[in-house]
Structure formats: structure tokens, C-alpha cells
Amino acid sequence: MKLAFNLTKIDSSEDNKLHYGRKKMKGDTKLFKKGIGILVVVLVIALALAGCSKETTGFKVGMVTDAGTIDDKSFNQGTWEGVLRAAEELKLETKYLKPSGTTEADYIKEISNLYDAGFKFIVTPGFKFETAIFQAQDKYPDAKFVLIDGYPHSGDYAPVVKENTVSIFFAEHESGFLAAVATALQLKEGEVGFIGGMEIPAVQKFNWGFQQGIKYANENLGTNITIKAENVIYQGSFDNVAAGQQLAAQMFDKGVKAIFCAAGGVGVGAINEAKSRAKTGEEVWIVGVDVDQYAEGIYEGDKSIIITSAMKYIDQVSYDMIKAEYEGKFPGGETLVFDAKNNGVGIPAKNPNLSDEVQAKVADVFKKLQTGEIKVSDQQGSLIK
Amino acid sequence: MMDYIVEMLNIRKEFPGIVANDDITLQLKHGEIHALLGENGAGKSTLMSILFGLYQPDRGTIKVRGKQVNIANPNVANDLGIGMVHQHFKLVHNFTVTENIILGMETKKGIVVDIKSAASRVEELSKKYGLNVDPYAKIEDVSVGMQQRVEIMKMLYRNAEVLIFDEPTSVLTPQEIQDLMKIMRNLIAEGKSIILITHKLNEIKAIADRCTVIRRGKLIGTVDVASTTKGKLAEMMVGREVSFKVEKKECEPGEVVLRVENLSVLNNRKVMGLKDFSIEVRSGEIVGVAGVEGNGQTELVEAITGLRKAASGRVLLNGKDITDLSIRERIKSKMAHIPEDRHKYGLILDYSVEDNMIMKVYYQEPYSKSGLLNREAIHRHAEKVMDEFDVRAGKGAASDARSLSGGNQQKAIVGREIDHDPDLLIAVQPTRGLDVGAIEYIHKRIVEQRDRGKAVLLVSLELDEVLNLADRIAIINNGELIGIVDAKDTNENEVGLMMAGVKRGDIA
């Protein structure tokens, strides 16, 4: 406290010194004194109050958001919804913090803030937390960490998952595969495209899975869907809405019927473009990502241009981890992969844009994924990009 | 008692930290021209602002036609028949004379402004007072003197009985001044009363009946002008004896220091502001440049000092061609320049006086050494110059230049320039806006430079100043040299006519 006070004081005396030539009016000095007075009073009261804050004991759940807001309709929101559901059921206190930047230091600071405030079960969504969690798991051995879409490492990509950390991955390729099968079955023939955000593993796996799904449907389910290399594009960011709209417009103009968008805000632009085209009667579709985006694509009454969504059940996972901790079964030290087998990915059970017949066929394919009868690769292989 | 049309009795007005008017009484007789005399900052403007309703007095009473009044705002003053002709005209330039005059009190015919009847009234008033104003002329097309008459007309149109003139002659040529005085006499003859704010003693002697003098917010006295000498008035204003005639020896011109050859310079509007101008200034003489504002003086000075590029022609200093040298190289060649606008060019107002004193030499020893300022040397230097040139400042050399009075600012500039020991001193409007005391002092220092064998180029809009100081006078009109006359064998009238563009040979 004293430090802050002194520094501001240096500040003002400096002002005096540099303007030594200027006549200082009496009123100013009075204002100065008054200012110091107010500051001192505020600080004293503040400290007194701080001293008597009640210490909460027990199990409090905190979350640090990744870049983007808590209502991003995607990653942050999904994670947080799971936390809230668990907290309501188990009567836990929750809190999320938003880092002021996206550097490791910014993340660690917020983790420390949660820890110091008694939130010792911390969920962090996103690969960007990898190095931060690597440090935090050592620094706060009595805290528990859930890292979604990444694993802790020191910067050298050698995984080090400590006893107090769980690392979570999703089989995005399986999710993309299912969405592709559903889309292909519904459209039967025509062209589809893909818009990705940044070229990062999770987005790449969505893309590769999607392409395999189209191929599978063409070969085994009698559809005739094409996907051209020029229509598989990574925009390069997750927030350029305008670029997303432009890319989608170009693809639609070239005759693409449906676009799979794994691109955050860029996808929002594509959805907007599709909505305005749908209003004029054009047949265009978007395949949503991460969560069920049906509601985002509504353009008239309850009609949506979202044909289906390639989902990762993030909310379910964050819920499950909190529940596990509550029951004393926290899988510390493990790296968990959520895929079709453990119902970690899939497409929404209901979407009026898909016929019952299609839904049934997709459910069939889903089962085959679960049994391992169908295998989806998480590598590029001979696929486009 | 009833002769007084306006009485301001025991007026006191205080501003934070300063008493602007302290127990001042001014009584204006019906039908007189009453001068209000005082140095800059003596409190003249405050007093008149109170009469015009811009300020409220802290104490004292104001009576108009014997009745006590409370002038809460300028509209009240208007209704009482008090009008003010401001120093800076408040006219709309692309409006006609009539439109400007009726602005704010338009008579309407239905929803249309009745210009015609207004114009005929303007015409009528113009005849009555000998103003000679064309009601349909646009302001941007008429001369400064005419604009002033439009301002006067505005007051007359509003039936003002008492007219306050704030420094009315500062923007006029000698001939225009004569015309203005004629108009003022006409006004008196038609029963108006006038308060004339000025610090020019000649004008007071020429036209005023009585004169009230104030100094530093205090009333010094009211005197009959006819029975008071100029010297006495000056003494009342300044508080000590003042000499008007600059004492100077016969001039002894030596070598040519400055030679300007066929110089042509573009002005800001990219047309020739100075045309084929040639002049010489020798050591030990003062050459004055006389002319009405905006006739090429600025272009001449800026081309000589390097602030502006010459379009053609040459400038030689001590025989060396300096036409293409940088400003700094010209300064190094021993040229000093007291600029026309001391706030724009002469000083850095946010710098202290001592920093201003080294503006042109800061990079030289002892003020700095290998890029490091020597504060002590700078301070000593400033104190020396301030001492030598009587520059007074609240906190001495460390005062902000901004905090100095105009006179002290100018003395500081003059001190700085002279201290550099130049061969050529260019002084532009060196006493603009200063009071008699400061003017006297600066004149003395300029003549002293001449006597030390320096060449001085004096550019001034004050004809008095040029006539008084210069040994030779170059008259400039419309960017051209009209002629060069010896100060000894010319007079105000001749120079005035030449300033209007009449060549010497043409004068009958």
C-alpha cells in the first residue's frame, strides 16, 4: 500500500519540479493536501474492510477464460456451462476470470488470483494454457487443474501431467466425420467446402475428419458429394467476421451448397452470409462446430441454415471432472481422450434440417465408430490441407 | 451637474489577486470628446467593459443622464444609448454594409428582411455624419478605414448617444486618421458624446477636450487638454518625466552592410508580395521602411532573415551573398532580428526567460559543451542581459516568458538581439503595443546601436516612429519601393501620401 502511495507522490513532486518556473497558485496546494487526505482515508477504510473478509473453506471452482469472451458460443461458454451445471447440482461456489492478455504471464496471474482467493479447482479451456499449467501444477501442488484441449509442457511439447492435473483431448476428427456423413446423406449430391480459423491441431482434425466422412458416405452410402481443394481454406484468425463472410460468399457463388466452419468469429461471418442468402430463397447450409449452433443460424421463424453441428461435449467434460473431484475420484495425472466411444463427441440428437432417416443412418455410423468398425484418422495423409 | 451624460463614480473592480480599478471616477460631459489615457494594463479596458455591461463593479455607481443605472449586460448599455467601436472589428466579411449594420435587429416585412428601408436609413445617416458609406458594398471589398466607419454606423443605427472608441487609430493610415477625426468632430456637432481610449498623446492633443488619466488601476486625474502639455500628460500616465524627441546625433554612415538587390518574394497567397525591391543600409545609419500594413514589409523582412525564400534577386550582408544561406548561417553572419510578432517568433512563451535568452546561441560555448547545457552560464547570461536592458520579471531569469508584461518581453528580445553584437539589426515594429516608457527606452537602445556603427533596418507601421528614428526613409506600397527620402527634409504629410502610392515627383 505504501509503495503505491509513494509512487504517486513522486509523480506529483516531479510535476512541481519541472514546472518550477510557473507560478503555483495557493489553491493547488490545498487541492493536493485534500487529495492526499482523501486517498489516505480511502486506503485506510479499504484495508480495514479487507482485513475482516470471511475465509471460505472447501471446494470452490474457478475458470480462466481463453482469448474471447465468456459468451463466445463456443469454447469458453461450453466449459463455463458445465461448471455452472455442476456447481448448481453440488452447491459449489464458482468464479471465472478473464486474463488481460494472452501471454503465459497473463494466464498464470489469473490462476494465482483464483488460487489466492481460495478457488483451488481450476478449469482452463484451450491449448494456450499448456505452459501456464505446466508451471502452475508445480507452484500450487494443493490445487487441481483441468486443461482442455492441451497437455502441460515446458515449451518443448514433452507432456508432463502431474498428479493434480488432468489433460483432456477430443477426437475432433470423429466429430467432423459424423457431421460430414450427416450432411452428405441429407444433401445427397453437390459440393461442400471447409473454412477453418487458424491452422491448429484441433481445427485440422475437424477438417480431416470431415473429408473422410464425405468420402465414407460417397463410398458406402450412395451419396455424390465433392469437395475441391480450392474450397478448403484456413482464414488465419478466429475473429475476422468480415473475412468469414467474404470467403463464404465466394464459395457459395462457386456453387458450394454447404460449408463446414471450424473458425469461431470467422464462422459467424459465414453464418451471416448464409442467412442472408437463405432469406432470398437460395439453398445454402453451414455445418456448425463445437456446440449445437442451430440457434445461431435461425433466419426466419425457426428455420435455420445450420444443417448439423460437429460437437465436442465440453460442458459435459467440465461437469464430469468437477463431479469426479466431488466424489473423490479426480483422475489426476491422466490424459483423457473424449471420442465417440465415451460419448465425448457427436452431432446434436435433434435438428429439423435432418430427416429421421438420415438421423437413423448417422446413429448407425456412430455405433460403428464406437465399436471401432469404422476408424477415422487424425492425420492428414492424402487429404486436402 | 446636468451637463454630465455619463458618470462613473468611485468604481472599484477586483480580480483574483489584482485590483483592476481602484476608486476611479470618470465624468463625460454632453457633447465632449473625453480621452481615457493609460498604459497597457492600467485598467482602461476594465473600466469601459464595466460601462458596456461586460463586468459588474464591486463598488461605485454609474449614472446616465443623472439617473443611477445598473448595466447588467451589453443590451442594457445599448438601450441606454451607449455604443462601443471595438479595436478589432466584428463584421461578417461576405455581407454587405447594410446587412452588417442591421445584424441582430433586422426589420422585417412579413418574413423577409427589409433591406431596402434599412439601406436608405444607412444612406441618410451616412450623409448626416459625413461617413460616406456605400450601403450595398461588401465588407471584403472595402478598406480598413471604411470598415471602421461601418462599425461607427452600427452604433448610430442603434441610436447611440455615447460612443466609446477603443484605440481606433491603430489600424489606420495617417490620412485615414485625419478622416476619422473629422468624423468624430461631425458626431460631436450632431450632439453625440465620445470616450476615446488611447495611449497616443498626439491624438489626444489634436481632438480631445478633456482627458482622464489612470495608472495601475488608480485615478491620476482629469485635465483640460488645451491647457495641458503632452509632456505633462505623459508624465501623468507613466509616473515620471518622458522625452519624446529621440536625442540623436548627426548620422555618420559608413560602409554598406546590407544590400538588397532587385528582390522579389512570393507572399502566402503565392502572388508577388514584394516586387523588384532594392535598398541599402550602411553602418551607422537607421533606414526606416514606412508603409501601411500588408504592403510587402513582411515579405521583405522574411526574405532578408531567411524565414522565406526569395523568388529572385539577391541579399548581401557585408558584401557576402546570403540569399541562399540558412537562418542559422545568417545569424552567424552577424544579423539580428527583432521580429514583428514577439509571441509567434520572438519568444518561446513556455520557456523561462533564461532559456529564451540563448535561443540563437545555445549550441555555443559557454552555454553548452558537447551537447550538454551549462545551466549556470545560461543563468548568468540571462541575468546580465536582464540587468543591462532593465527586464523585470517576478522570478528573475527563471520566470516563464509568458508571465512577463509585453514591455518586458520586448525588452528581453531587444536585449537578446543586441547582446549578440550584430552588424545588422532588423527591428520590425519594435514598440508595438508598448507604453510610452518602454517605447522611449527601446528607441534609445536602437539609436545607441546606430551610434556604435551598426546598420539598422527599422520597419514600422507607426509613422511617428519612423520619422523620429530613421535617418533615411524607404516608402513601400503594394510591394514596390515608392521612394527613399531623407528624414531631415520630409514631413508626415509627404510620407503619408507616398504610403498611399503617390510618387514624390507627383506631389504638387
Next chain:
Amino acid sequence: MPLVAGVLGLLAGAVLMAATGNNPFQGYAYLFRGGLMNIERIGNSLATATPLIFTGLSVAFAFKTGLFNIGAAGQMLIGGMCATAVGLTFMWPKPLLLTVMIIAAIIGGAAWGIVPGLLKAKFNVHEVVATIMMNWIAYWTVYYVVPAYFKGTYLETESRRIPYAASLKVSWLTDMFNGSYINLGFFLAIIAVVVIAFILERTTLGYELKAVGYNRHAAEYAGIRANRNIVLSMMIAGALAGLGGAAFYVGYASNIQIGVLPSQGYDGIAVSLLGTNSPWGVFGAAIFFGLLHSGKGFMNAMTKIPPEIADTIIATIIYFSATSILIERNWDKLRKRMGGAK
């Protein structure tokens, strides 16, 4: 004056806290505790303040010459990129590597400052326009250069992590502050403050720069080459912001990310305002803002104030205190005018 402004800013923040149904006293208690409650947090506050000191100095320095440098963000980004590039390319011993990196940051920032300076001096292009353009040029330069030459193993969006030898973080300092992010950048900042204060107050260069800033006409009249000083001033301002980039990207952070213009660039304007454009004033203001930024999270964690509101509160404090200075200054002017008739 800045102290009063700071208090006014805090009061404005308090009003906002109260209006959103929170206890301002409690809020501030946690805010300041969050920034100061232990040695690590003090270190983090100083580390957060470090780039702000540089960008604040950059803006203040240009302002002394009458120039408004909106381009601190871009200059910082380029400075950071240059330092990162050197740090990732060469395997030299730490002292040598850091020295070269710092020089690279200075050159990068200076280059980004010199362009608007030249445009202003030669073609009278307003520096606000030019510096904003340079910000975006920096943004896109980093956007393409980093993924093309320094990309991480998996991530396209940021550079590789810089090795310890190339980081301004040093173990003795990190240990002293208990694992904090404070780094040598803070000492560089202090040196910069001292040097800039010295240049402005004690050198002919500072004399010239300020003369041009206060009154360009008078400076030219006195033979000072105003255009040269404008270029020089922007160059130094750019170099300062470039150093800020080094302090941020290879000090506070450990890699450079693409697609982000650092907010410190714009915050520098507020820092400079609150610091009344004086080097030590900037230092104080930057520490104050650093404290606010760094304490915010703890206030968040300990109260019911949601992060979005907390951001608004901090922004309110910062901009209210910065603009208070402006109001204050104009108030003085107004008072002088009222008492104008001497």
C-alpha cells in the same frame, strides 16, 4: 496535480462499483492487495508497468516536440519482433545476446517512428494519420513474418518460445521476487526514464526538441531546423516504444503472438497524460496503471464484480484520471483568463 487526478479516477471507479452494487472500499482493498500483497505480486505489478513506462515515455517525448505519437503500439510490436528474431536466431551467451536484442528492438522501433517523422517533415502528412497506418503495417508484418520464419512447433499463431538465454527474465530476479515476471526490462525502463529526463533537461538536443514543440515558428526564427527535430523526435519516440516491445515480448511474455496490437501502445497515451509528459511523471503513472491492471484479477476473484465490469472499472479509473489532467489544465487556463486584466 496528477495525484488529485489519480484520486478523481479512483472516485469515478468507486462510483461505478457502487452503481453495479458492489462495495467500493472492499473492491479497492482487494485491488491494491492484489497488486501489492506479497513480493511476487509487487514484482508482477512492476512487470506489468514496465511496457507502459516505455510507451508512456514514447508518447510524452514526441509530445514535447509537439507531435502526437499514436503509433507506440506498432513501434512496440516491431521492436518486439526484432528482439524475438535475434533471440531465436543466434545462440550466443546471454549478455551478448540480450545486448544485440535490445539494439535490434531500438532499431526496429526507431525505423517505425522515423517514417511518420519523415512524412511529416517532407510532405506535411499529419503524424496521427501516419502513425496509425504504421500500426497496421506493423500488425501485418508480424502476421506474416512470425509464422513464416519463427513459428512454433504446432502453433501458427505465435513464435517459438524464446530460450532462457534470450529472455530478459533472469533467475536471481525471478527468485528474489518469488517467481514473479519482473525482468531486466524494469531496469531498462528506469535507465530510459533517467536518460530521457537528462536529454530533455540538460542537453542542447532536448532544448531544441522542446523549442520546436512549444513554438515551431520561434524555433525556426532562432535557426533551429524544425524538420530535422521532428524526424529525430519521432525516431527516439519509436526507439522507446521499440524497447517497450522488447520488455514485453522477450521479458514479460516468452514469445510473440500474431494478430494482436499491444494495448500498451494506446495506454501509453493515458500514461503520458497522467504523467504530465514528464519522464518521472510517466514513471509514476505507469506504476499506478500497472498496479491497477495487475490487482484487477484478485479484486475479481474476491468480490462479486464480474470481469467485464472490472475491466470497465479499470478503464474508467485510467481514463478519468488522465482526462482529469486535461480538465485541470484547462481549469487553470480559465482561471488565468478570469484574472487576466492585470
